[in-house]
Every structure is written in C-alpha cells, then in structure tokens.
Amino acid sequence: MSLEQLLAWVPPGSPDERLAREINVEQLPSHVAVIMDGNGRWAAQRHLPRVEGHRAGIESVRDVVETSARLGIDVLTLYAFSIENWKRPRAEVNTLMLLLKRYIRLELKTLIDNNIQFHAIGRVEELAPDVRHELDLGIRQTERNTGMQFNIALNYGGRAEIVDAARRAMAAGIPPEALDERTFGGFLYTAGQPDPDLLIRTSGEMRVSNFLLWQIAYAEIWVTETLWPDFRRRHLLEAVLAYQKRDRRYGGIKPSPVALGAK
Ligand code: IPE
Ligand code: IPE
Ligand code: MG
Numbered sequence: 496m497s498l499e500q501l502l503a504w505v506p507p508g509s510p511d512e513r514l515a516r517e518i519n520v521e522q523l524p525s526h527v528a529v530i531m532d533g534n535g536r537w538a539a540q541r542h543l544p545r546v547e548g549h550r551a552g553i554e555s556v557r558d559v560v561e562t563s564a565r566l567g568i569d570v571l572t573l574y575a576f577s578i579e580n581w582k583r584p585r586a587e588v589n590t591l592m593l594l595l596k597r598y599i600r601l602e603l604k605t606l607i608d609n610n611i612q613f614h615a616i617g618r619v620e621e622l623a624p625d626v627r628h629e630l631d632l633g634i635r636q637t638e639r640n641t642g643m644q645f646n647i648a649l650n651y652g653g654r655a656e657i658v659d660a661a662r663r664a665m666a667a668g669i670p671p672e673a674l675d676e677r678t679f680g681g682f683l684y685t686a687g688q689p690d691p692d693l694l695i696r697t698s699g700e701m702r703v704s705n706f707l708l709w710q711i712a713y714a715e716i717w718v719t720e721t722l723w724p725d726f727r728r729r730h731l732l733e734a735v736l737a738y739q740k741r742d743r744r745y746g747g748i749k750p751s752p753v754a755l756g757a758k
Contacts (some may be wrong), residue, residue, distance in 0.1 A: 505728070514732040518566070522739050524692035526570040527731075528561060528714065530706055531555070533698025538720075542573030543710070546590040551724035553598055562728040564609040564643040566735070571645050576707050578618065578652035592622075595620045595649070596629040603633060610642030616658070616684035617651030625755040644688060653708030656684055660709075685710055693730075693738045697723045715741045 498520050534548030540545070556573060561628045563571040576591060597701075606613055613633045615716070630649075660682035664674060667682075680686065691707060694714040701718060703711065717734045719726070742749055 497565075497567055500567075504561070504565055511729050511732065514729060514736065515566075518732065519739055520567065520736055523567055524715075524735065525568070525668060526569050526572065526691040526696060526739055527695065527734075528572040528691035528707055528711070529559065530574045530575070530694070530696040530700075530704060531723040531726075532696060532700055532704075534571045534696060534724060537722040537724040545587055548722075548724055549587075549591055549594055553594060555723055555726045556598065557602065558727050559731055560602075560611070560645060561605065561609060562731050564611050564645075568589065568643055570685075570691075572616070572648060573646070573687075574648045574651065574704075576617075576649045576651065577705060578650055578655055580707065581650075592626050595647075596626060599629045599633040605707045606633070606645070607640065610640045611637060612640040612642065612644045613637040614644060614646045615649050616646045616656075617649045618655060619649060621650055627671050630669060646685065646688075646752065649705070651684075651706070653703075653705045657709055658708075659684075680709070690714065693717060693734060695719070695734050697721055697726050697730075708753065713743070713745055715743065 498515065498518065504510065505515055516607050531552060534552045535545040537551060538545050538548035559573070560571065575595065577670075580591075581588065614635065615630045619630060622630070626649075660679060663682040664679065669678060685707075690710040690712065691714045694703075694707075694711050694716045696703075696716070696718045699718060699720045707714075715738050717737050719730060719734070721730055729744070
C-alpha cells in the first residue's frame with residue numbers, strides 16, 4: 496500500500512488529506528503498537544454503561560486498521576485484552592469477547608480486501624473455544640496475505656510473554672551460552688516482526704500496563720488525551736507526524752552534519 500492508497504480513501508480537501516500529505520513515506524514507523532484505552536470513560540461521559548464504550552471503540556479499530564494498511568505500515572499491534580483485564584466484572588468480559596468475535600466475523604472481508612495478515616498474540620490457548628474458533632478462522636483466511644501484519648493482543652501480558660519465551664527456549668534445548676537477545680526475540684509472540692517504533696496510548700494515561708515490555712525498549716511513545724472511541728485516522732496521522740519529528744538516538748549521540756561528513 497502507499498500514500499496514494501490512503502489519499503484515494505480520504506475526502507479531498509479535508510484536514511486528514513492535509514495531514515496525510517505532510518507524512519514522509521520514506522520514514523514511516525515499521526511497527527505501530529496501540530494501547531486502546533478510555534472506553535469506560537467515554538461511556539461514563541455519556542451516562543452509558545461501560546460496554547457501550549467498547550462497542551463504540553470498534554469503529555476506531557476499523558478506521559485505524561484500514562488507515563495503517565493503506566499508509567504502508569508493516570505491523571500494527573492493538574492491545575485489546577490484558578491478562579489483568581480478567582479482574583473486571585464477568586458481564587463486561589463477556590461483552591468484550593462477544594464484540595471481538597463479531598469484529599472478526601464482520602471485518603474479515605475488509606482484512607482480505609486490504610491484503611492484511613491477521614494474528615493473535617497472548618495466551619490465546621486460555622480463551623474460550625468459541626473465541627479461539629473465530630480467531631483461527633481469521634488467521635487461516637488471511638495467512639496467505641502479504642500486506643500489513645495485524646496483531647491483536649488478547650489475554651496478553653508482557654511479563655507472561657517473556658516467561659513463555661523463556662520456557663520455549665528451554666523446551667527447544669537452547670544452550671544458555673547460545674541465548675542472546677536476537678535468539679530470545681525469536682521465541683516471543685512477535686517472532687520475525689520488527690519491534691514497535693511508535694507506541695500510542697489513548698486517554699492520557701502515562702503507563703505501559705504490561706504491554707510488549709521486551710519489544711518497546713526503544714519505541715517512541717505518543718500519548719493523547721483522546722479517548723479510544725473518539726480516535727480516528729486523523730489522530731493516527733498526527734501520531735505518525737509527531738514520530739517523524741523525533742530524534743531517535745538509541746543511546747548514542749545525534750550525529751552532527753560535520754561528523755557525518757568527517758573521515
Ligand atoms: C480500554 O478501555 C479497553 C480495555 C481495556 C479492554 P477501558 O475499559 O480500560 O476504559 P477506561 O480506562 O476505564 O476508561
Ligand atoms: C490497558 O488498559 C489494557 C488494554 C488496553 C487492553 P487498562 O485500562 O487495562 O490499563 P490500566 O488498568 O489503566 O493500567
Ligand atoms: Mg483503561
């Protein structure tokens with residue numbers, strides 16, 4: 496996909512079009528990860544039950560997935576349900592699972608049309624059989640797609656992922672001296688994918704809530720006060736533009752033009 500694909504989809508003359516045209520397509524984040532937060536607050540502001548916030552959040556997911564794919568992002572990871580979210584009331588958890596199943600069923604065609612490869616990351620095997628069934632369908636029907644990889648993080652915990660990776664490395668018989676950061680990364684749920692360059696969190700909270708702890712080592716973090724159900728293409732484009740103004744140093748120093756030219 497490309498900027499043209501995005502522009503073909505954005506209303507001409509809109510603020511979104513102006514934002515899209517400002518983006519440097521040579522400098523896109525390869526992997527964007529999003530902590531979708533604020534559904535409950537969105538509902539509370541409207542005197543609605545929390546689950547209405549989750550329902551409204553589906554529209555944001557649709558918009559962000561298609562925008563990312565059209566823009567040419569390689570990997571998009573959305574945090575949908577953490578291991579800690581089981582602490583919530585049963586009815587809320589059930590609705591979240593129901594919405595997830597419905598999302599996959601209704602969006603499969605859009606995923607296929609946009610050449611998106613769907614993945615689920617987390618302790619997926621602990622989810623209910625009906626949820627796993629829906630996930631498997633989505634994964635199987637998109638496995639040959641070659642465009643954006645879309646990970647949905649479900650029953651996901653960053654620490655659990657690291658523990659699971661350690662267990663897998665041991666089960667694979669990796670000798671301790673052969674285990675380095677690269678090898679270890681190959682046992683994570685995101686094996687083979689680049690680490691997130693850009694981590695977005697909605698609703699203003701300044702924490703990572705156990706998300707991709709290993710992979711976000713050098714991610715650029717962008718937090719917006721916007722609540723997830725209000726998050727749209729425009730906000731994603733704003734985040735990418737902010738990312739493109741960052742100076743990523745990875746612990747080094749910014750090379751000055753003089754140093755760059757020096758022998
Ligand atoms: C994010 O919204 C959705 C999930 C964590 C599943 P919340 O439900 O956490 O909304 P707030 O943070 O209570 O507003
Ligand atoms: C993070 O949001 C988890 C997801 C977005 C799925 P939470 O609402 O669960 O995080 P905390 O509790 O505010 O840290
Ligand atoms: Mg929250």
